Every structure is written in C-alpha cells, then in structure tokens.
Amino acid sequence: MGLGSEEGKVKSSWDVCKSKERKKKEGTKAGCWVKLRLVGSCISSRSKVDSSVSGTSSHFESKSINDASTDQPAAPVVSSSTTSNTESNSSLSKLEEELKVASRLRKFTFNDLKLATRNFRPESLLGEGGFGCVFKGWIEENGTAPVKPGTGLTVAVKTLNHDGLQGHKEWLDYNAKLSDFGLAKDGPEGDKTHVSTRVMGTYGYAAPEDPKARPLMSEVVDTLKPLPNLKDMASSSYYFQTMQADRVGSSPNAKNGVRSQAGLLSRNGHQQRSFSIPHGPHASPFHHQYPHQSPKPSGKP
Ligand SMILES: Nc1ncnc2c1ncn2[C@@H]1O[C@H](COP(=O)(O)OP(=O)(O)OP(=O)(O)O)[C@@H](O)[C@H]1O
Incomplete structure (x- = not known):
C-alpha cells in the first residue's frame, strides 16, 4: 500500500481523530483498542495487546497485508495435514490447529505500541477507517519492543473507536477460559x-x-x-411436530385443506394438541419464534 497518496488526508484525518478522542475522553473512561498490521510485510500470527501496563482496555490484532512476503519473523503457517473422517476428529484437529497458532502469538503491551508509533503522534497517522485511526510504527524484527523509526519492522497500528465493536468478539474470545458447553x-x-x-x-x-x-x-x-438420543428428542419436539403439521397442511396434496395452527395438529377432522407439549404451547421455548403460517411464499399475489 502506497503511503504517498495518504499524505493529503493525514492532517484532516488526524484532526477528526483527535476531536473524536477528546469527546470520548470527556464522555467516557473506556479504554483504547488497537489493531496492528505490518506495513509492506506481514506477521502470520494474530497477536494480542496486554493492556496491563497502561491500565486501559486494549486489543491488538495483526493482519497480513502481503501474504506473498517470505521475510517473516513469525513461524510459517502450519498446514492442515490431518485428514479426519469423523466430526470429533476434525474438531480435534481444529483445536490442535488453534493451539499451534496460539503458540506463535506475540503479546504486546499498550506501551509497546504507544512507543512504536511515537505516542500515536500526528506525523505517524497513515489514515482513518470507519472504526478508528491507523498509525505507522516500528517494532523489532522478532519481538514486540519498539525500535527507532526506519529500523526493524514497519507496522500499522489501528486505534479502535471506544464505542465501536470491531475486534470486540475476538477480545472476548481471548479472555474466555472455558466457556459455553451448550x-x-x-x-x-x-x-x-x-x-x-x-x-x-x-x-x-x-x-x-x-x-x-x-x-x-x-x-x-x-x-x-x-x-x-438427540435425534429422537429433536423429532418429538414441539418445533418439529408443528413444522411437520404445518407442512402437511400447506401441502397441495393435503386432502381437507385445513391448515394447522401452532400447537394444534389437524387429523381426520379432529384437533389434537401436539403430544410433545405437556403444558400447552407456552411451555415451548420456540413459541414466540415460530410463525403460525408457513414462511414459504404461496406464489399468489
Ligand atoms: N498497512 C497499511 N499501510 C499503509 N496505510 C494503511 C495501512 N493500513 C491502513 N492504512 C491507512 O489507514 C486507512 C484506514 O485503514 P483501515 O484499515 O482502518 O480502513 P478500513 O478497513 O476501511 O477501516 P474500518 O475497518 O475501520 O472500516 C487506510 O485507508 C489507509 O489509508
């Protein structure tokens, strides 16, 4: 990515960023989120900012902008060689893959990035995206420490807007230990x-x-x-039963043409409540989600 064309934008972008920052500082003490990329090179692993030094909430992500580059400080991407037939095996290999990637993470402190970009100074501003400003910085080739401008690896550090949600999911994932066995x-x-x-x-x-x-x-x-047996559970569920009844009712082959309502099955002219709902339709968690009529368009105006 050429930097020359960005020159004209720098001043005004910086003003925009600064004034936004000022507003945010007045309104909230929320932390600064940052995202990092190499300029003209790449780090193949994702990395995370440790905000403990600054005391702010920070997020760091490195992204490749030039995958063809071979002069990389990080380990090469591990290819997936596991061939699994079962789902649990593929889940396992996925987890292994994640662990391998995780072991290559570089952990930056907020201070590292602050120093690398020379305190996010206006001269370091590369541009502004929808979610924040991007600054140029320099870090050592094989580590995270900031180095003198013009030496080491050139990186682009993005400070994410305080109220934006970009990177939020990744940050939460990183902080999770064991979660969601649902x-x-x-x-x-x-x-x-x-x-x-x-x-x-x-x-x-x-x-x-x-x-x-x-x-x-x-x-x-x-x-x-x-x-x-989860299959049996699913097929005897209120949701599935109602769906089936609705499908039969809306089918062009349905003999009596009577459409079922949620929770009621129509058979041989008699209405009966679905057996899977011991306490009526309100007992189902799907009660509010499932439309009473088929979502399928009838094709008629
Ligand atoms: N690696 C880089 N090298 C040089 N300039 C960069 C680099 N990354 C970003 N920039 C500059 O910063 C600007 C904003 O980049 P950013 O990645 O934030 O854009 P975006 O993806 O459109 O933003 P957002 O994701 O917030 O909507 C770019 O338009 C570009 O001018």
Whole structure:
C-alpha cells in the first residue's frame, strides 16, 4: 500500500481523530483498542495487546497485508495435514490447529505500541477507517519492543473507536477460559425436511496462553455419550411436530385443506394438541419464534 497518496488526508484525518478522542475522553473512561498490521510485510500470527501496563482496555490484532512476503519473523503457517473422517476428529484437529497458532502469538503491551508509533503522534497517522485511526510504527524484527523509526519492522497500528465493536468478539474470545458447553440441534429450515443429527455447540475453549485448561476431546466425548438420543428428542419436539403439521397442511396434496395452527395438529377432522407439549404451547421455548403460517411464499399475489 502506497503511503504517498495518504499524505493529503493525514492532517484532516488526524484532526477528526483527535476531536473524536477528546469527546470520548470527556464522555467516557473506556479504554483504547488497537489493531496492528505490518506495513509492506506481514506477521502470520494474530497477536494480542496486554493492556496491563497502561491500565486501559486494549486489543491488538495483526493482519497480513502481503501474504506473498517470505521475510517473516513469525513461524510459517502450519498446514492442515490431518485428514479426519469423523466430526470429533476434525474438531480435534481444529483445536490442535488453534493451539499451534496460539503458540506463535506475540503479546504486546499498550506501551509497546504507544512507543512504536511515537505516542500515536500526528506525523505517524497513515489514515482513518470507519472504526478508528491507523498509525505507522516500528517494532523489532522478532519481538514486540519498539525500535527507532526506519529500523526493524514497519507496522500499522489501528486505534479502535471506544464505542465501536470491531475486534470486540475476538477480545472476548481471548479472555474466555472455558466457556459455553451448550449444545444445540439443527432444526429443519425452509424447504428442508432433513433433521440433522449433528450436535452443534462449543466443546470448550481454553485461552491460548493456558492450553492445559482445555479438556481432552476424549473427555468431551465421554461427557456427551450418556446424553439421550438427540435425534429422537429433536423429532418429538414441539418445533418439529408443528413444522411437520404445518407442512402437511400447506401441502397441495393435503386432502381437507385445513391448515394447522401452532400447537394444534389437524387429523381426520379432529384437533389434537401436539403430544410433545405437556403444558400447552407456552411451555415451548420456540413459541414466540415460530410463525403460525408457513414462511414459504404461496406464489399468489
Ligand atoms: N498497512 C497499511 N499501510 C499503509 N496505510 C494503511 C495501512 N493500513 C491502513 N492504512 C491507512 O489507514 C486507512 C484506514 O485503514 P483501515 O484499515 O482502518 O480502513 P478500513 O478497513 O476501511 O477501516 P474500518 O475497518 O475501520 O472500516 C487506510 O485507508 C489507509 O489509508
């Protein structure tokens, strides 16, 4: 990315950034989020800012802008060589992959980036995106320490807006130790009649810096084994039953042409409540989500 064309924008962008910053400082004590890229080169791993030094909440992300570059300080990207047939195996290899990437992370302090960009000074401003300003800085080739301008690696550091959510998800993920063991089943959607038996959910997530906190996949599988047959659970659910009834009712082959309402099945002219709802339709968590009529357009005006 050429820097010359950015020169004209620098002053005005900086003014915009500064005045925004001023407003934010007055209104909130929220931390500064930063994102980092190499200029004309790349770091193949994602990195995180340690905000403990500055006491502010900071986020750092390195992004490749030139994947063809081979002069890299970070380890090469590990290729995925695991060929798994089962889902748990592929999940396992995915986790392994994540751990390998995590082990290559560089951890920056806010101060590192502050010094690298010479205190985010106006002269270091490269430009402004929708979510914040981008500054030029210099860090050592194989580490995180700031170095003199013109030496080491040139990087672009983005300070994310205080009230923006860019990078928020990654930051939360990084901070999570083990979380969300919730499991869910894929229900039928639209035209699809197939009910997936695949269990969706996060088996567990360990912070990259603490891989020991991650449970072994075999432990996860053992935990899941005693669960009741999820396929049966799904097909006897209120959601599935109602969906089926609605589909039969809206089918052109439906004999009596009576469409079902949520929670009621129409068979042979008799109305009966779906057996999967012991306490009526309000017992279902899907009650408010599922439309009473088929979402499928009828094709008629
Ligand atoms: N690596 C870089 N080298 C040189 N200039 C850069 C670099 N990265 C960003 N810039 C400058 O900073 C400006 C903003 O970049 P940024 O990545 O924030 O843009 P964006 O993706 O449009 O923003 P956002 O994601 O906030 O909407 C760019 O238009 C460019 O002028």
